[in-house]
Amino acid sequence: MNVNANVNKPVGVPGVARPAEPAYIIRSDDEAIEIAHKLAAEFVKGASKRDRERIWPAAELDAFSQSGLWSINVPQEFGGPDVSYATLGKVVEIISEADPSIGQVSQNHLGVVAAIRTVSDPAQQKLLFGEVLKGTRFGNAFSEFGSKRAADFETKFTDHGDHVVVNGRKFYSSGALLAHKVPIVALDDQGRAWYAIADRNAPGLTVIDDWSSFGQRTTLSGTVILDNVKVDKAWLVPGYKGYExxxxxxxxxxxxxxxxxxxxxxxxxxxxxxxxxxxxxxxxxxxxxxxxxxxxxxxxxxxxxxxxxxxxxxxxxxxxxxxxxxxxxxxxxxxxxxxxxxxxxxxxxxxxxxxxxxxxxxxxxxxxxxxxxxxxxxxxxxxxxxxxxxxxxxxxxxxxxxxxxxxxxxxxx
CATH class of the missing domain: 1.20.140.10 (Butyryl-CoA Dehydrogenase, subunit A, domain 3)
Structure with a gap:
């Protein structure tokens, strides 16, 4: 029986190593646009082949996040560029013209960075923005396949003092496969939604490469299984406050x-x-x-x-x-x-x-x-x-x- 259980157990994909060097920090809106164009000129070369053969854009994603473009909405008081959101939109458009899967992978990361700015206290902002500036990539484990509506969540966490424990199952998890951290939307005992940002290789966090859509084939999406995943409270972001x-x-x-x-x-x-x-x-x-x-x-x-x-x-x-x-x-x-x-x-x-x-x-x-x-x-x-x-x-x-x-x-x- 144990053998059969192991055969049927979902097989996850191991996480990727953190970058050896800190990411570059962009100095201006103009520089952000310039870097986006340079990256796009490289990304477009293999875009068709990556789509046809569903090749993960691993090297491209490293180049993208290490370029500094993944920290462009970090506030200046924490060492970030804090470019205009008009510039941020243009950056994503430029990258997406070359390869829209790569452009989409950045979406939830940039959105979570914005949420941290809105809802986190200064100590948490300093910690999390510091990681982003180093080149840490956030994936996502937000949406759920079987819920009645997209905004309905069954994933929950329980409080264990200095940490929480998360259980649930997610889908449409763009970027999770090659992320360094995975923000999980999970409900507390009051039904409020938080981002529980877990290590990609945390025990109990399994990311399955089962994205089968005919489009956006290399967005590194799929199923995320959360089985007693431990998240330190320093990484528990009160996302619900952004919509109260x-x-x-x-x-x-x-x-x-x-x-x-x-x-x-x-x-x-x-x-x-x-x-x-x-x-x-x-x-x-x-x-x-x-x-x-x-x-x-x-x-x-x-x-x-x-x-x-x-x-x-x-x-x-x-x-x-x-x-x-x-x-x-x-x-x-x-x-x-x-x-x-x-x-x-x-x-x-x-x-x-x-x-x-x-x-x-x-x-x-x-x-x-x-x-x-x-x-x-x-x-x-x-x-x-x-x-x-x-x-x-x-x-x-x-x-x-x-x-x-x-x-x-x-x-x-």
Missing amino acids: RPTADGAIFQVIQVAVDNGIASAAIKETIDFVRTKSRPWVDSGLDHAWDDPYTIQAIGSLKIRLHAAQALLEKAGQAIDRAVAEPNAETVAEAQIITAEAKVLSTEIAIEATNKLFELAGTRSTLAEHNLDRHWRNARTHTLHDPVRWKYSILGKYYLNGEKPPLHAWS
């Missing part, structure tokens, strides 16, 4: 989603232009010698670019609104940040789906050949844009503008 009163925490999580979708759309449009310019044939009835002279294709490319630029402009505007809400959090500044971010989320979702679909329409049948792997853009867009339904963003926006109703306070708003 108006804060920008939800908008920050959301604006990074916007950036990923914008990156996917931008990559798809570039691929479309390149294919039309180098491989597509003109339509038989056009009388043209080159596909790039097709007036319908010209019109469609212009339309896609307009919509992408609108989504990018709203991403920047949302980042600026988030900056105001972080500096002065109140009902009005937070609602403004949420609303502009919701507008950006609508446009980023729609342009990501449209651009990745139009790629094949404009490039033609040969663009569907497996050798090009261009379907990865559509698969990535369709998968990532499902994080929260845009139809509900329209509802939030309509209620706000028509009836003055402020958006709800949670990580999806």
